[in-house]
Amino acid sequence: MSENKKAKCIMVQGTMSGAGKSLLCAALCRIFAQDGLHTAPFKSQNMALNSFVTRDGLEMGRAQVVQAQAAGVEPDVRMNPILLKPSSDVGSQVIVNGEVRGQMKASQYFKMKKSLIPDILRAYNSLAEDFDVIVIEGAGSPAEINLKADDIVNMGLAKLVDAPVLLVGDIDRGGVFAQLFGTVELLETDERDRIKGLVINKFRGDVEILRPGLSMLEDKTHLSVLGVVPYLRVDIEDEDSLSERLEKKDAVRPLDIAVIRLPHISNFTDFMVLEQHPLMDVRYVQNTRELGAPDLVILPGTKNTVEDLLWLRQSGLEAVILKLAAKETPVLGVCGGYQMLGETLHDPDGSESGRPQTLRGLNLLPTETTFCAEKHRAQVTGEVIAAPFTGAMLTGYEIHTGNTIVRGEPFCTHADGTKEGCTNQNVFGTYLHGLFDSGELTEKLAEYLCARKGIDPAAAVPVSMEEYRREQLDILADGVRNSLDMDAVYRAMGMENPRRCKA
Numbered sequence: 244m245s246e247n248k249k250a251k252c253i254m255v256q257g258t259m260s261g262a263g264k265s266l267l268c269a270a271l272c273r274i275f276a277q278d279g280l281h282t283a284p285f286k287s288q289n290m291a292l293n294s295f296v297t298r299d300g301l302e303m304g305r306a307q308v309v310q311a312q313a314a315g316v317e318p319d320v321r322m323n324p325i326l327l328k329p330s331s332d333v334g335s336q337v338i339v340n341g342e343v344r345g346q347m348k349a350s351q352y353f354k355m356k357k358s359l360i361p362d363i364l365r366a367y368n369s370l371a372e373d374f375d376v377i378v379i380e381g382a383g384s385p386a387e388i389n390l391k392a393d394d395i396v397n398m399g400l401a402k403l404v405d406a407p408v409l410l411v412g413d414i415d416r417g418g419v420f421a422q423l424f425g426t427v428e429l430l431e432t433d434e435r436d437r438i439k440g441l442v443i444n445k446f447r448g449d450v451e452i453l454r455p456g457l458s459m460l461e462d463k464t465h466l467s468v469l470g471v472v473p474y475l476r477v478d479i480e481d482e483d484s485l486s487e488r489l490e491k492k493d494a495v496r497p498l499d500i501a502v503i504r505l506p507h508i509s510n511f512t513d514f515m516v517l518e519q520h521p522l523m524d525v526r527y528v529q530n531t532r533e534l535g536a537p538d539l540v541i542l543p544g545t546k547n548t549v550e551d552l553l554w555l556r557q558s559g560l561e562a563v564i565l566k567l568a569a570k571e572t573p574v575l576g577v578c579g580g581y582q583m584l585g586e587t588l589h590d591p592d593g594s595e596s597g598r599p600q601t602l603r604g605l606n607l608l609p610t611e612t613t614f615c616a617e618k619h620r621a622q623v624t625g626e627v628i629a630a631p632f633t634g635a636m637l638t639g640y641e642i643h644t645g646n647t648i649v650r651g652e653p654f655c656t657h658a659d660g661t662k663e664g665c666t667n668q669n670v671f672g673t674y675l676h677g678l679f680d681s682g683e684l685t686e687k688l689a690e691y692l693c694a695r696k697g698i699d700p701a702a703a704v705p706v707s708m709e710e711y712r713r714e715q716l717d718i719l720a721d722g723v724r725n726s727l728d729m730d731a732v733y734r735a736m737g738m739e740n741p742r743r744c745k746a
Contacts, residue, residue: 249371249372250283250370250371250372250373250374250375250376250377251375251376251377251736251737251738252285252371252376252377252378252379252404252406252407252736253271253376253377253378253379253406253407253408253409253732253735253736254379254380254381254400254401254406254407254408254409255267255268255271255378255379255380255381255408255409255411256381256384256385256397256398256401256408256409256410256411257381257383257384257410257411257412257413258384258386258410258411258412258413258419258422258423258425258426259383259384259413259416259422260382260383260384261413261416262411262412262413262422262444263411263413263444263445263472264380264381264382264411265306265309265310265380266475266477266479266719267409267411267442267444267472267723268284268306268310268378268379268380269284269309269310269313269479269716269719270313270719270720270722270723270724271378271723271732272284272310272311272313272314272378273313273314273716273717273719273720274720274723274724274729275314275375275376275378276313276314276315276316277720278740278741278742279741280375280376280741281316281373281374281375281376282314282316282374282375282376282377282378283311283314283316283319283321283322283370283373283374283376283377283378284307284310284311284313284314284322284377284378284379284380285307285321285322285323285366285367285370285377285378285379285380286304286306286307286322286323286379286380286381286382286396287323287324287325287363287366287367287379287395287396287400288324288325288326288327288356288363288382288395288396289303289304289306289307289323289325289326289327289382290326290327290328290329290335290382291304291305291306291326291327291328292328292329292507292508292509292510292546293305293306293480293509293510293511293512294326294328294338294509294510294642295308295318295640295642296620296621296622296640296641296642297317297318297319297320297341297622298317298622299320300341300620300621300622301320301340301341301342301620302320302326302338302341302342302343302618302620302642303318303319303320303322303323303326303341304323304326305480305510305512306323306380307322307323307380309479309480310322310378310380312712312716313716313719313720314378319370320340320341320366321366321367321369321370322366322370324339324340324359324362324363324365324366324367325337325338325339325356325359325362325363325395326338327352328509328546329507329546330346330507330546330547331547331550331597333348333349334346334347334348334349335347335349335352336546337352339359339362340362340366341620343616343618353393356393356395357393357395359395360395360403363395363400363403364403364404367404376736379400379401379404379406381396381397381400381401381408382396382397383397384397384426385397385398385410385426385430385434386425386426386429386430388429398430398431398434398437401434401437402433402437406437407437407439407735407736408437408438408439409438409439409440409441409442409469409732409735410423410426410427410438410440410441410442410466411441411442411443411444412426412441412442412443412444413444413445414443414444414445414446414471415444415445415446415447415474419443420456420459420460423441423443423460423464424460424463424464427464427466435466438466439466439469439731439734439735440466440467440468440469440470440728440731440732440735441460441461441464441466441467441468441469442468442469442470442471442472442727443457443468443470443471443472444472445472445473445474446471446472446473446474447473447474450471453471457471467728467731469727469728469731469732470723470726470727470728471726472722472723472726472727473722473726475718475719475722475723477715477716477718477719477722478515478518478519478711478715479712479715479716479719480512480515495524496521496522496523496524497522497693497696497698498520498522498523498524498538498539498689498692498693498696498698499524499526499535499537499538499539500514500517500523500524500525500526500537500538500539500541501526501528501533501534501535501537501539501540501541502514502525502526502527502528502541502543503527503528503529503534503540503541503542503543503555503560503564503580504527504528504529505542505543505545505551505554505555505579505580506545506547506550506551506554507545507546507547507550507551508527508543508544508545508551509543509544509545509546509578509579510543510544510577510578510642510676511527511543511544513543513544513577513676513677513678513679514541514543514679515708516679516680516682516685516708517679517685517688519708519711520685520689522689522693522698522700523689523692529558530558530559530560531558531559531560531563534560534563534564536567536572537567537572538572538573538692538695538696539572539573539574539575539688539692540564540567540568540572540573540574540575541574541575541576541577541580542555542564542574542575542576542577542579542580542581542583542584543577543578543579543580544577544578544579544580544643544676545578545579545580546579547579547595547596548579548582548583548588548595548612548614548645549588549590549595549596549600549602549614550596551579551583552583552588552602552604553602555583561605564605565605565607568607568669568670571668571669572669573669573670573671573691573692573695574607574669574670574671575670575671575672576608576670576671576672576673577672577673577674577675577676577678578641578642578643578673578674578676579643580672581608581610581647581664581665581672581673581674582604582610582612582643582645582647583604583605584604584605584607584608584610584665584670584672585604585605585606585607585608585609585610585611585612585647585665585672586603586604586606586608586609586610586611587601587602587603587604587611587612588601588602588603588604588611588612588614589601589611589612589613589614590602590613590614591613591614592614592615592616594614594615594616594644595614595644595645596614607667607670608651608665608666608667608670608672609649609650609651609665609667610647610648610649610650610651610665610672611647611648611650612645612646612647612648613645613646613648614644614645615644615645615646616644617644618642618643618644619641619642619643619644619674620640620641620642621640621641622638622639622640623637623638623639623640623641623657623658623663623675624636624637624638624657624658625637625655625656625657625658625663625675626655626656627654627655627684627687628653628654628655628656628662629652629653629654629655629664629666629671630666631687631690631691632671632684632687632688632691634683634687635681635683635684635686635687636681636683637655637675637678637681637683637684638677638680638681639675639676639677639678639680640675640676640677641674641675641676642676643674647665647674649662649664649665651665651666651667652665652666652667653665653666654666654671654672654673655673655675663675679708680708681708682707682708686700729742730743
């Protein structure tokens with residue numbers, strides 16, 4: 244795209260975290276793509292433990308990956324130039340343009356974050372050269388008056404790229420009129436002028452009941468309400484560990500899968516495929532009472548393997564998992580969970596835990612991991628060689644620190660012949676995120692667990708994750724399109740609605 248055809252943009256800001264910005268951005272990406280526009284998502288700074296590795300080996304937040312999928316384009320690190328991965332209550336790993344910049348306390352990051360503006364603008368302007376429309380996602384609230392001076396993700400970014408803004412409030416939590424009015428009132432005049440409309444999200448019930456309140460809100464804010472989006476029951480990957488999918492639920496399907504909800508759990512989207520399987524129930528558990536006697540225990544990824552291993556030990560879950568494994572209950576570890584299953588974990592420089600130390604692992608796999616500052620990132624394809632999953636083709640990505648020495652049988656072989664992971668009877672470990680996405684390992688796992696329980700797996704119809712994701716994104720886009728004034732959204736971007744033009 245030439246300079247004089249630089250991309251149009253729209254920015255979605257929220258009255259709070261969890262207002263639904265990420266999914267609304269995904270919906271808009273889908274809608275614009277359906278309308279024939281080459282669309283890209285953008286979020287200057289994302290804070291999440293769910294991350295992804297691009298084809299060129301760079302790390303970005305999964306929310307923008309989902310939005311890219313909604314737009315039908317390849318995920319690109321330019322879509323999320325800054326990613327913060329919390330490692331404690333006061334510190335995060337800072338990733339810039341897909342590469343680790345360092346571990347920083349919040350105070351350190353706040354002092355230097357404005358120096359990242361050139362990186363943000365380079366990423367944005369580069370995208371603007373390649374796409375027709377950019378859908379920008381804000382973070383938290385633009386009315387955090389203690390943070391506004393150094394803002395690089397809400398109104399600060401909107402000013403830098405001259406973006407029109409939609410302000411979204413969550414009615415499901417209550418107080419949506421106060422949310423929207425209070426946010427607008429706390430903004431400066433030039434910031435209010437950027438808002439082109441208000442959106443009420445997650446509404447359940449008859450919208451006519453809201454009409455008087457909408458009129459009063461418009462009178463008080465001098466802004467139009469562009470839509471009331473219903474509470475859409477769509478199943479789309481979530482951004483962080485506040486996800487509703489992590490809340491405990493009782494197993495009702497025949498196969499009970501228990502995922503340990505580690506304090507720093509990351510990339511739990513790995514198990515979304517299992518959640519869709521007609522025979523599997525996936526529960527996220529935090530204590531021994533919840534764990535019970537599942538058919539499979541999964542130790543997921545984590546941003547802090549050492550701290551979460553200590554938590555596992557102190558909570559009593561380690562002892563229960565060891566008892567279950569001794570009774571031949573299958574145990575699977577992914578990434579950090581895989582590291583925990585080994586014999587020993589060494590952190591000689593404190594790069595993982597903040598101080599040099601060596602810990603014993605669960606001793607369920609004959610492996611030994613040594614942490615280092617360098618992060619391994621790669622997209623991979625491969626094939627499982629461990630029974631009973633032999634022959635299952637895999638696609639996914641690795642994203643971890645630490646080198647693991649394996650003295651047992653590997654779990655899989657990468658396309659280049661590299662052996663990866665480890666297996667020991669009923670215990671399996673791998674660094675591969677997205678290992679279930681191809682569907683082949685999912686079906687072999689279902690067959691294995693069914694055989695152990697005497698269940699016929701033939702009654703289950705396999706789910707294609709790609710097809711399921713596409714279906715859910717279409718449901719989301721249809722719900723938002725039908726409830727949002729898309730003509731007004733296009734006008735805010737200085738465009739005509741392509742559907743009106745065709746008509």
